[in-house]
Amino acid sequence: MKEQKKSWNELPIGGSILEAGNSKNYFTGTWRTFKPVHNAKLCINCYFCWMHCPDDSIVIENGKVTGMDLDHCKGCGVCAEVCPKKAITMEKEEK
Amino acid sequence: MSSGRFIAVDGADTAAFAMKQIDPDVVAAYPITPQTEIVMKFSEYVANGEVKTRYVTVESEHSAMSACVAAAAAGARAMTATAANGLALMWEILYIAASYRLPIIMGVANRALSGPINIHGDHSDAMGARDSGWVQLYSENNQEVYDNYIMALKIAEHKDVMLPVMVNQDGFITSHSVENVEPLTDEQVRDYIGKKPAHFKGLLTYGKPVTIGPLDLQDYYFEHKMQQHTAMQKVLPVIKEVQEDYFKKFNRKYEIIEKYKADDAEMVIVGMNSVMGTVKDLVDELREKGVKIGAIKPRVFRPFPKNEIADILKNFKAVAILDRADSFGSFAPLYAETLAAMYKFEKRPYIRSYIHGLGGRDTTMELLGTVANDLIKMKDSGEGHLSEAYLGVR
Amino acid sequence: MSKVFEITWYGRGGLGAKTGAILLADAAIAADKYVQAFPEYGPERQGAPLKVYNRISDDPIRLHTAVTEPNFIIVIDPSLLENINFEDELKEDGMILVNTDKNVDEIKKRMKTGKKNFKIYALDATAISMKHLGKNIPNIAILGGFAKITGLIRLDEIKKHLHAKLITKYGEDIIKKNVLALESAYEEVKQ
Numbered sequence: 001m002k003e004q005k006k007s008w009n010e011l012p013i014g015g016s017i018l019e020a021g022n023s024k025n026y027f028t029g030t031w032r033t034f035k036p037v038h039n040a041k042l043c044i045n046c047y048f049c050w051m052h053c054p055d056d057s058i059v060i061e062n063g064k065v066t067g068m069d070l071d072h073c074k075g076c077g078v079c080a081e082v083c084p085k086k087a088i089t090m091e092k093e094e095k
Numbered sequence: 096m097s098s099g100r101f102i103a104v105d106g107a108d109t110a111a112f113a114m115k116q117i118d119p120d121v122v123a124a125y126p127i128t129p130q131t132e133i134v135m136k137f138s139e140y141v142a143n144g145e146v147k148t149r150y151v152t153v154e155s156e157h158s159a160m161s162a163c164v165a166a167a168a169a170g171a172r173a174m175t176a177t178a179a180n181g182l183a184l185m186w187e188i189l190y191i192a193a194s195y196r197l198p199i200i201m202g203v204a205n206r207a208l209s210g211p212i213n214i215h216g217d218h219s220d221a222m223g224a225r226d227s228g229w230v231q232l233y234s235e236n237n238q239e240v241y242d243n244y245i246m247a248l249k250i251a252e253h254k255d256v257m258l259p260v261m262v263n264q265d266g267f268i269t270s271h272s273v274e275n276v277e278p279l280t281d282e283q284v285r286d287y288i289g290k291k292p293a294h295f296k297g298l299l300t301y302g303k304p305v306t307i308g309p310l311d312l313q314d315y316y317f318e319h320k321m322q323q324h325t326a327m328q329k330v331l332p333v334i335k336e337v338q339e340d341y342f343k344k345f346n347r348k349y350e351i352i353e354k355y356k357a358d359d360a361e362m363v364i365v366g367m368n369s370v371m372g373t374v375k376d377l378v379d380e381l382r383e384k385g386v387k388i389g390a391i392k393p394r395v396f397r398p399f400p401k402n403e404i405a406d407i408l409k410n411f412k413a414v415a416i417l418d419r420a421d422s423f424g425s426f427a428p429l430y431a432e433t434l435a436a437m438y439k440f441e442k443r444p445y446i447r448s449y450i451h452g453l454g455g456r457d458t459t460m461e462l463l464g465t466v467a468n469d470l471i472k473m474k475d476s477g478e479g480h481l482s483e484a485y486l487g488v489r
Numbered sequence: 490m491s492k493v494f495e496i497t498w499y500g501r502g503g504l505g506a507k508t509g510a511i512l513l514a515d516a517a518i519a520a521d522k523y524v525q526a527f528p529e530y531g532p533e534r535q536g537a538p539l540k541v542y543n544r545i546s547d548d549p550i551r552l553h554t555a556v557t558e559p560n561f562i563i564v565i566d567p568s569l570l571e572n573i574n575f576e577d578e579l580k581e582d583g584m585i586l587v588n589t590d591k592n593v594d595e596i597k598k599r600m601k602t603g604k605k606n607f608k609i610y611a612l613d614a615t616a617i618s619m620k621h622l623g624k625n626i627p628n629i630a631i632l633g634g635f636a637k638i639t640g641l642i643r644l645d646e647i648k649k650h651l652h653a654k655l656i657t658k659y660g661e662d663i664i665k666k667n668v669l670a671l672e673s674a675y676e677e678v679k680q
């Protein structure tokens with residue numbers, strides 16, 4: 001079924017967005033041709049990738065990089081480019 | 096002996112005085128003739144500690160309006176003032192203020208746009224901004240400037256409106272003319288405008304952040320324009336309500352369209368701002384000679400009171416529309432919109448356009464007398480119907 | 490339509506014609522009149538000839554046009570006398586008040602008048618101002634002369650207004666000096 005968008009009288013006035021951080025609700029993980037693959041064995045947890053990722057998609061748990069949030073990663077490849085240990089490789093999305 | 100009702104004050108100082116009584120949270124402004132005196136006087140109030148306003152001196156009108164947008168978006172009562180080229184420089188931000196639905200109040204001392212450079216009164220500035228989404232109020236004299244300022248705040252902040260309001264007055268002709276003004280007391284104004292209404296919250300609601308001004312593309316922009324359109328549709332009833340309340344509280348009567356000796360008139364002269372005072376004197380003079388003439392003065396141009404004006408004008412035989420602005424290559428603004436509004440009737444009066452007073456040219460009794468003479472001829476013969484005249488141009 | 494009394498002031502930029510007109514408007518409002526005071530705005534230059542207008546009436550004033558044929562002309566700077574075409578710029582039976590140390594017969598010779606009948610008054614407002622206020626601010630004296638000639642505002646009304654206007658900023662002493670200037674002008678103005 002087609003998505004039903006809200007009409008003018010249901011929307012907040014002036015185009016304001018009334019909830020903070022709602023970009024989380026928008027699934028952008030289908031925009032990729034290449035996806036980043038993290039190799040924990042090579043990783044030294046320098047966080048370079050985390051600092052550079054424009055989509056806040058590097059997942060860190062208990063101080064360690066554990067992988068990427070592939071629901072929001074757009075596959076730009078910046079993380080792989082900046083990683084000093086070549087611990088991230090870009091692989092084709094298509095199997 | 097003096098009753099002390101009146102103060103002698105020019106239109107610019109009247110505006111500043113009203114702003115002082117309103118005591119807005121933020122004023123951001125940049126000087127430009129003939130508006131300079133408004134913000135100059137207001138800055139004195141700030142310097143003397145007579146207001147609590149945060150006064151932001153900016154480097155251009157573009158910045159002044161931007162600062163007002165930011166302040167109002169943050170939930171502050173924001174005001175500014177400008178004229179002519181200053182208003183033109185604000186252009187893109189005017190649209191932003193209106194589309195974000197920010198109830199900013201701005202005084203405009205109407206002035207001709209350059210070039211050639213001219214600092215005097217005409218409506219080319221405000222008329223250029225007529226589609227920016229601002230409510231536009233017009234003021235014949237300094238008393239009306241004062242009352243419009245106070246009412247503007249109520250209109251702008253009304254929950255059905257939430258739109259910016261422009262209070263227009265003629266540059267120099269009233270902005271620099273001292274007249275009698277009867278102000279309200281500070282307490283009256285304070286009680287009347289009250290605190291900011293609950294629906295005017297802005298960004299600064301702790302714990303509940305919002306985003307104002309995000310990207311708005313094909314899938315939503317149109318809906319937001321529809322919202323603006325709908326808000327504008329609600330403005331006239333709100334203005335009516337505000338004016339009636341103002342009358343009840345302070346015994347000062349204003350209407351969206353003022354009718355002067357029009358009830359039994361065959362002919363009327365329609366126009367806005369200061370010229371209408373002169374027109375009223377002319378009407379009195381001609382009435383003494385038995386000429387059935389009246390005056391019609393719209394006080395609101397945006398939203399255009401199209402049904403109201405059409406219903407008023409439909410019964411006259413001949414109508415002259417005075418525009419203090421041109422629309423090069425088309426019909427003058429007030430004329431064009433009045434014509435469009437009249438189209439719904441099958442039987443319409445003879446009607447003629449007069450562009451007058453550009454660049455502050457004095458629209459004298461004599462010149463207006465020629466308009467009346469034209470009307471007298473036109474009402475029977477139709478001579479001049481739908482033609483466009485440039486009043487007094489050489 | 491109500492009867493509106495119109496005045497044109499002739500001065501030079503920066504020499505107080507505008508403040509004079511505003512002072513007159515203030516005083517007239519204090520006497521419960523309706524007023525207008527507004528300058529003719531050309532390019533304003535220090536020392537350049539300048540016209541300023543007043544309207545005074547018992548009823549609200551609605552006209553928003555320049556004054557073209559006033560009832561009264563005030564010439565603040567007598568060096569402008571030769572430049573004014575009184576025949577064109579003043580009503581029949583109009584009044585002219587000139588700030589001058591000469592007498593009316595002397596200034597009449599220098600004035601361009603034609604067939605119309607005028608009443609001309611001379612007042613050395615500058616001297617009065619120098620004597621009582623110690624500087625050349627002729628406006629107060631002009632106001633005294635105007636009150637005497639026209640009877641439009643009473644002397645006690647002006648005094649009361651001056652008191653209200655000046656008391657907090659300047660105090661009794663300055664007010665007394667202004668009142669003296671006002672009164673001597675009221676006595677000294679001559680036709």
Ligand code: SF4
Binds near residue numbers: 049050087
């Ligand atoms: S940049 Fe490379 S080494 Fe550094 S944290 Fe990221 S994956 Fe690990």
Ligand code: SF4
Binds near residue numbers: 073
């Ligand atoms: S590919 Fe780009 S978006 Fe995806 S995690 Fe790496 S830096 Fe972030």
